[in-house]
Amino acid sequence: MTPHRPDAGLTAWICAALLLCAAGAGVPHAKAQQVSVDDAAQAYRQIRIEVDYAPAETIAGFEIWYAGQAFESTGEAELHSTIRVADTSALARGPEDVLFDRCWSDGLPIHRDSAGSPVADPDASNWSCALSGMTPGAEQWIAVVPVGADGAPLVDTESLQPVVGRTEVPDERTPPPDTRPVLYALSLVVLSTVALLLFLRRQDARQGRSKSRLAHVYVAPALIALATLTFYPILYGIWLAFTNADQSRLGDEAWIGLANFATVFAGPGVWRVTLFTFVWAVSNVLAHVALGLALAVALDRRGLRGRMVYRTILLLPWAIPGYISVLAWNGMLQPDGLVNGLLGTAIDFFDGAGSARTVVILVNIWLGVPFMMMVFSGALQALPSSMYEVAEIDGVSRWNQFRHLTLPNLKGTLVPVSLLGFIWTFNSFNTIYLLTRGNPYSGFGEPGATDTLITHVFAVAFEYGQYGVAAAWSVLIFLVLIGFSWAYLKRTRAMEAVA
Amino acid sequence: MNGNTHNSTDGGQGSATLAERWYVPVEIRALRVWLPFAALVNLLILAGEALRGNGAEQLGVLGAIVLLLILRASLPDGRQRWRRYAGQGLAAAILVLGLLSLLRRDATFYDLWATSWLFAPSALALYWMSAGLSGSWCAGAQDAGAAELGLARNRSLAPRFEAFALHTFLIHAVALVVAPVIWIVDVSISPGNILGGAIFDAFTLEHFRAVLGGEAFWLWTRNSLVVALGTTLVGLLLAIPAGYAFSRYQFAGRKGAMFVFMLIQMFPGIIILVPYFMVMKTLGLLNTSLGLIVAYSVTALPLCVWMLKGFFDAVPRALEEAALLDGCNRVEVFFFVVLPLSLPAVAITALFSFLTAWNEFLLALVFNTSNDAYTLPVGLASMIPATGQLWGDFAAASIVVSIPVVILFVLFQQSLIQGMSSGAVKG
């Protein structure tokens, strides 16, 4: 590090020189903008730039371009980020340390729109950004290009004069994490599984069941895999729930008791997100079952023409990879998307809490109906047609046939499949993540309007980096799900199937 | 109406024949069921109008719903003449409402569809109540002969009416299902990244060229293939012996183990995601195919074991016993008899774990932070970030990725559904 010191000074000097040049070169453009690098604010892989400019109505935003060498044209550089200029009166100032590109205006965190992108006020004359992703110890050339409302640059993008900055905060090559504890733990899990199997085997031997001698050997690989990759993480997760683990503390977390659980329960929106999770799961399952059953009954009608065609088409939402369908709906529901086109409107469905919630539920309903339809189709085909013929002779109406013959006979399928569907929907992640990411945003650390427990835990862990809190959430969800699964297994008498 | 008197056993009030008492024209029967449905659909349309914030229109639809319900309640019964007039009046009123709403604006496709749910029921009701056999029945001018004739006519027409209703229902379902598909195809062949606009108004292969010509797509495909094939292989190697043991042996701990397998299947990945991530990170398995293979084979394991157990259960025990007597040992019995016989089932299980790994998103998202390690789901989703959304390229890539998967799903639908709900439908 020490050898680099002089360079830093040199860089600062060069920067200053370049800044003067930039200022000089800026003369042709009336009301020049001035970009400077704030060396005092060096941070890990971040270079902080400050931009002073004269506000103008023509400016609709700024593009920040950067490259590892000097450049004059944007063609030789990469677009780092953009900052929009718009009315900020309805927007909140964003959190300072969640997002990668921290920006400020007037010394305060910059305004953020609903998507989290930075927005500068039209009246402002400066902003600053800590640009992330900069290689430590290497010079970076940075240029800021104001753009107009049509996205066209307001300056000549072929003769840019970038500023040079560098961050000296060393690339903190954290020493390769100590793998020993994990390896010890894993071997312990493997050994205890093997010990358990050996014990069970001895029990068998004592009871003289020599035929099943090999059984434990057969089960061993699967069981060991499950133990190391499921039981162990669950136990580790429970431990994490009582520690202060977060993004920066990995492997050296410390016991903090029930503090994480306190955070969970004291946090805003705990009950809201729980309630929405249940609304989400119940409404989905009800719709899946009702529509799936309706379609199955419709397709089951004798003499229906084109049954196979209908069936195959109606299967599509199940057959198309889920993430693709969800992203497609995302596009269709955009203000300029197909749905608005058909309605002749330009509604942002993802904007309001109510409409965003409705939309995520509707899209998930779309995804889940075919599976139920197929299950019920199979069950309907198994019903004896003579039953309906007898009912016909007895003069039972169609509706009553459905109500008193079909439904009771489907109960054996209906109840377990609904419970399974409930658990699946409860656990589902993709639909919400890919449609809204839990947005509309409700505040830092708070579940968004469309967050379920599952997506919220994801956000807590991987967006906020609070592993300990996320683990506490996970433990709570785990307990809830044990309850459901128990009910499900009881209900389906799965254990009888085991015997 | 009471021209026939030969049915004297019916007593005083039995002046009508059996046919007369039973006969209601199929058209009127259909209206009894269809009108409430039309009201229901209009309720949905009302919700749509609420979205558009179109006050007058909302009022119109609301009025139509009320009228439809009143019409349903006052449908002719073949005796009271006033019902016919009331019905005709109501139907005409709804027709006018539909006409008004159509005239008031330049209609989009959606508007046409919405209004058709006013037009169609009211026009049909009006026509059926006024003309033909049903019309004269509504007017109460019907004798026994006509009733006999009508019953025969009902018999031949009823299936057609039912088929019409069924197809209407199914076509609506199909429209909802194919809309995103059509949209994706349209976006993929439209220049630029336009989300709305007319369907199939332009054609370009630029997006397909961009996707198939770029490196990223093939890299993601390669990653996905490695991961999915690896998962299938590892998963089967683990699941086959376990499934066989569960199916064939009685051993200490069997029930407990099977219960655990069932239970684990119900837990969301998210609850072990954090510890998983930390273990993977510590072991340096992030951004590697191996990490995902390991994770996927274990997550799919319980269901695969259950599926295979079910399949092995179907192989008769006597076959294995015969092979034992023929001099095979247990392992040979498995390889020479059980495995060949359950090969189709093993293939289905393999397909299942392959597709699970191919489509998985959450773990791939968390474990892969580098663009080079993305699998297709994460890669495709990364085309649609908050800014700079490449909808056209995404759509083209989606089509390329989906087609083989959809074909596999459609071909093996029955077995896959059975597998996915295995355990669920038992008991």
Place this chain on the structure above:
Amino acid sequence: MSDVEFIGTTKVYDDGTVALDALDLTVREGEFLVLLGPSGCGKSTALRLLAGLEDITRGEIRIGGSRVNDLPPGARGLGMVFQSYALYPHMTVRANLAFGLRRGRGDARVDAEEISARVEEAAELLDLHKWLEKKPRELSGGQQQRVAIGRALVRRPKVLLMDEPLSNLDAKLRNRMRFELRRLHEAHGTTTLYVTHDQVEAMTLADRVAILSEGRLQQSSKPLEAYHRPANSFVASFLGTPAMNLIEGAAKGGIFTAGELSFALPEHLAGRDGPGIFGIRPEDVRILDNGDSGGSPGDVPCRVGGVEHLGSDTVYHLEAGGNWIRALRRRTADQAQGTAGGQDREVRVSLAVPAALIFEE
């Protein structure tokens, strides 16, 4: 020596059911022994224990004098025909026959030439030539049955086991196969253990029958001996259709009393004393013609409660002092019509016949 010995062989299942209770039984070399009994009596268990498909809980099994308890099934030198035939559905008939020879180990190892020779031989014996290249599912039940037998024989087993092999065939085919099985046994002389619940099969096939009930051996003897001299009332009632009449009562001074019924015992039973079960086969019950009034002290007055005409035979259900007695009368050439016919007629029957038996309770 390839005789089979069960020595105190016991099987107790995990749930505690005793399927086989200390079976002592020897099958002599070359013998065709039928294990007979109702379902659940333990006869299949005995076979499966011998085959090595189940673990023996107590006792032992010897084949040719050596203990086989812990030998794997394939090493015991057995051939088995399963009730469901258990043909390998994915192999042709030829492969089915050859599979056991290919998998043989040690002294059971056979070279390729020998394999094809033996398959040919089995095909010859069982008339399977036409089917050799077909898959089992293309064959009829009878043909599959032949393949199953061929597969068991082709290994030249020391002992041949058959588990209800004819029960899946229709009546006509069953009769033919029964005959053929007997012929095969006479030709080969392989020691055979045959499990069935069908007494006709047992009577016609067996050199000796072993009758089991509730896991215990009831009697093992020549079939006719078991029929005529059943060891106990179970064997007596199990063998024969219609079943033997069994009247519970007590004998004293040459008179047997059961409720209101009492009659003189035949000479060979006159010495018996104390409670017992009087047994007489329906065909041994003599219905006395009306002319023989008076009669002997063994005669019993009865009322005809019902008559079943079976064609060649006629079964009378007679009521005598609260007991029901079945009597069977064979149609003979000179007696075209039964004489006792007619519901509610009063007749007399004679029970004091030499074939009558008394069982201890």
